[in-house]
Amino acid sequence: MQSQNACGCCEGLSVEVPVQVYNRPGLKAITYRVGTHAQFKESLLAQLTISRLRALRELTTRNNDDFTIAVLDAWATVADVLTFYQERIANELYLDTATEEFSIVQLARLIGYQLRPGVAAGTCLAFTLDENTTGPLTNPDSGNNSKPTPPPLTIEAGIKVQSVPGPGEEAQLFETVEKIEARAEWNSIRPVLTQTPHSIDASKIIVVTGANNDLKTGDVVLILKQGRTDNALLKRVLNVIPNDESKTTSLFLDTAATQPSFILPALTVTGNIAAYSAKVPLSSEVVDDIISKTWRSEELAVLINTQGWPEDELKKSIEKKLARPPAVDDSIFVFRKRTAVFGHNALKQPGYTNGVPDLPSAWTDWPLNEVEGKIHLDAVYEQVLPGSYIAIQRSSDALDGITTVFQGTEVDHRPRTEYGISAKSTVITIPADDPWWDTDLNDLAAIRGVIVYAQSVPLTLAASSVNDEVSGDLIMLDRLYSGLKQGQKIILSGDRTDLIGTQASELRTLKEILVVKGITVIKFDKPLSWKYVRGSVKINANVAAATHGETVKEILGSGDATRSFQQFTLKQLPLTFVSATTPSGISSTLEIRVNDLLWKEVPSLYDHGPNDHIYITRQDDQQRTTVIFGDGKNGARLPSGPDNIKATYRKGIGVSGLLKPDKLSQLLTRPLGIKGVTNSISATGAADPERLEHARQNATLTIFTLGRIVSLKDYEDFARAFAGISKAIATWVWTGQKRSVHLTVAGYDGATIDPAGALYENLSAAIAASGIPEVLVIIESYQPRFFCVTAGILVHPDYLPELVLALVKQKLQEQFSFEQRNFGQPVVYSEVIAVMQQVEGVTAVDIDDWYRLDQAPNGPEKARIDAKTTRSGSDNPFAAELLTIDPNSINLHLML
Structure with missing residues (x-):
């Protein structure tokens, strides 16, 4: 039979303390109280009831206004207060549950961890030098009075550059952290933009010198491959584009003609400075030898230095020789005359039958009377000269198929009577062993349809534009650039080919520099990330690393040898920490000198000797930095002296230094010769001082x-x-x-x-x-991905709709923010619904559409949106994706 007191309500008072304490893992706060006021009071009253003392047995009242009961109630209150604070203290003993900054900091210090002070942003500054700043003539006695190249300029570390703030922004100060050598010619290094081909390809655009060549569509040009008439090619000009600026003309000989592809010369090093064992003067032969070989840039610089050759004079000699048209294997001519041969328009030979003239339809053609080595043209052409080329097109020949090309050895003008006509003719003697006419016929019809292209005029090939995109890790420059060194930083800027109208800049390090045929070729440490329009590419090699912050020098105070753990607080804040290769990823910019002797910072004074010149630093929540010295046992005490403790450091840190490209442009220190500066790439790597919630995770x-x-x-x-x-x-x-x-x-x-x-x-x-x-x-680096949500919200009538919608949007941004999401974590449909539904005032939610912004919409019924991450054991690794909501793509509307 079931007990009638199963609920326990009739049991009376019982001892309830101490309450057993249990906390599951992963809680943000732990329970540590052994009882509450009600539990303590009930337990005391229960003890009073079961007490064996006779005096207490006589106390039967339980009214709160009784003095004894009041005393018990007071002690229950005391116990309640004590256990409350005991629970608060217990929570402060664990990283995951502590709420006070002091607790978290001290717990972290037990394992040698300090709250990270943040890190300064870093970027690279591209300097522009004044090209008019020149030194003395390299060789005043050479008689060359042309303006010499400006000498190299040393840019020391510590150059201050300030940003131009936008609306609501503050100016940020950066300083260079390395010394570099800069040159004016490195302001804007260009890749090779033109090339002169050594062979002619009719399927490519052919560029010839001169913009007024009297070339027009329909002209016929002759291409002699390797200068041989038996390897000739005739092409009709389909389009002519003169360029007055470059004084060139582009010829299109093919309907699908394209710019010739750039062919990089062989990069095998052939130059050897050992060949110049003795000093030789700079001469044309020396320049030719340098151009004919491939050199390592550093070795060529050593050769120039040991030989004592004027660098300016050598570069100008190389440029002068490269400016000359190179020897071309093929040649090109245009025919100014398109003529017929003598007799092409002669009437047929009249015939007679029984003394009566035949009808013209019955006339027969004249017997052919031509010789193999002579060509008689139909008129006198004074411009046809000996040594010029002619091309013969038979009636059955297509222009592209003409192979009968001769070079006339003699040209004469004489009258001729033949085929029933008399006229003056141009006679061209050609080296021919075979008939030049149509051998299938044996009368005048064999030459009636022959077309002769004559009066050949040579055309000079010009350098054509190189339209190949700039990509990869190898670039040939447009000329010789001296002084470039392995390990030197450069910034390449230009228009991307994949996104028209978008400019980009990339920082690269020079891995190798060669001089090929007198022109510099550079190789980067890694390929370019993008492909660029060649004509837009500019390279700046006057690049110095810089970080956020401003250098400060101050006297901390006077040392006192009688004091242990003497400490000083830096007057300027915040102290700058920069990215480094240390396990923590940062290093301090603080430098302490005592009596002008450098002391070193260490993580802890423990286990250091009494003579060690060391110190430690501590930062409070206001980012004030305190420098603490030793006590003579763990670290040396400071020697006594007036104002002998000096500090040099930089101030400035955090994400405020994450500047966009071209924001740093104001030179606060301007050494002579520097014209301007900019950060072509964004500042990166910054972080604000660590927050408490991050310390919980990172301390261990x-x-x-x-x-x-x-x-x-x-x-x-x-x-x-x-x-x-x-x-x-x-x-x-x-x-x-x-x-x-x-x-x-x-x-x-x-x-x-x-x-x-x-x-x-x-x-x-x-x-x-x-x-x-x-x-x-x-x-x-991870791949950020974003998704959008379009949803209808039914708001309870008691709430303001605009406030509810704003709160829903805020909750979505918080729940699906970078901080809350992990790599490869998908977003589930029900999760989005739950976040919106939990907002107070939301009665119902209906998602109209949601999808990844980089993918096509799949409708609102899709159960989840995935983010990719590399699986273990993959042979095709890729950066993991992190999927967050795009704040600008949250579209909420009220449901009616």
Whole structure:
């Protein structure tokens, strides 16, 4: 029979404390109270009831106004307060549950972790030098008084450049962090734009010198392959385009004629400085020798220096020789006359029958009376000269099929009587062993349809435009550029061929520099990311790395040898930290000198000797930096002296330095010779000081890896602990027959990582230093992907519709933001519905459409939108995608 007191409501008072405490893993807050006020009071009253003391047995009242009951109630209140704060303290003892910054900072310090102070943005500045700034003549005694090339200019580190702020922005200051050599000729290096072909291809556009050649559509040109008449080609001109600016004319001999493709010369190094064992003066023969060979740029520079050749004079001699038309294997001529041969218009020979003239229809043609080595033209042509070419087109020949081309040896003008007519004729003697007429006929009809192209005029081939796109890692420049060095940074800018009207810039490092046929050829450390319109490409080699921040020098104070752990606070803030190859990914710009002697910063004073010149730094939540010195046991004490503690550092940090291209243009320090500056590429790699929620996740990353990388999880943890990296995912992949690691990374707030930027390079170097050398690591920036939502919202009548719609949009942006999503994480239809439905005031939701912006719409019934990521063991790795909502593509409307 079931008990009538199954609910327990009739059991009376019972002891309820201490309450058993249990917390499942992963909670944001833990329960640690052994009881509440009600539980403590009930337990005390229960103890009072079951007490064996006679005096307490006599106390039967339980009214709250009784003094004893009031005392118990007071102690229950005390216990409630104590357990409440005990629970708060317990929460502060764990990273995941702590709420106070002090707790999180101190817990992190227990494992040697400090809140990351952020990192300064970095970019590369392209300087433009004044081309009119010149030094003394290279060789004043040479008699060459032309203006010499401006000498190289050394640009020291610390050049300050300020941005031009837009509306609502603040000016940001950057400083160069390296010394470079710059030259005016490096302001705008151009790729080769023209070429003179050594052979003529009728399927390509042929460019000849002169814009007033009297060439017109319908003219016939003769192309002699390798100068041989037995290898000739006749073509009719289909179009003529003169260019007054370049003084050239383009000929189209084919309906589908295209620009000739650029053919890069052989890059095999043939130049050897050992061939110049003795000093020789600069001469035409020396210039010819240099042009005829391929040199390494550094070796050629050594040769020029050891020989003492004036560099300007050598470059001008090379340019002068290259400006001459090169020897061309093929030649081209245009025929100014299209004529017939003598007798082509003669009437047929009249006939008689029995003394009566025959009808013209019965006349017969004249017997052919021509010789093989002579051609009689139908008139006198004074412009047809000996040595000129003629082409004979028989009646059955097509123009393209003409192979009967002769070079006339003699030209004479004489009268001729033949075939019943008399007229003056031009007689051309040709070297022919075979008949030049149609041998299928033996009378005058054999030459009536013959067309002779005569009065050949030679045309000079000109350099044609090179329209090939610029791509890959190898570029031939338009001339010789001296001084370029291996490892030098350059910035290439131009119009992209895949996106018309879009300009792009890329930072690359010179891997190899060659001088081929007197022209510089450069090779980059890696191929260009885009393809560019050749005519728009410009390369600036006056490039220096720069980072956000301004240098500050200040006297911290006076050392006191009697004080332990003496400390000073920097007056300027925030202290600049820059990206580095350290395990943390950052290094400080702070430099402390004591009595002008440099002291070093260390993570901790522990385990350092009493004579070690070291210090540590600490930052508070206001980004104030405090410098702490030793106590004479762990680190040396500061020596006494007035104002002997000096600091040099930079101030400025965070995402405010993430400037777009061409924002940095104001030179605050302008050395002589610098004309201008700009950042052709965006500033990257910046991060704001670490927030508490990030510290919870990142504090333990350093103890996971312990400075070494072995497993896939180590690669992810190491990358995430690196300053400037927010998310990372590692996958085992195959590259050929070798097992490798593919690492996809993302910057703070969804920033992509530039493969040419300092953050990418430093991360790669740090992983290489801490990882297994035999394991290939492929690092790629993630692929951001976005989706859109169009939905109808039914709002409860008690709520303002516009406020509800705004709140729904806000919740969608929060839930599907970069911070909340992971690589390869799909978006589910029900998840989107749930986010909108949970907003207070929303009665119903109807999604009209949703899809990825880079894909075609699939309708509202689609269950999920996927994001791709490389699968383990793949032999075709690619950067992982991260799918977030596009704030500008959230289209909400009210349902009626």
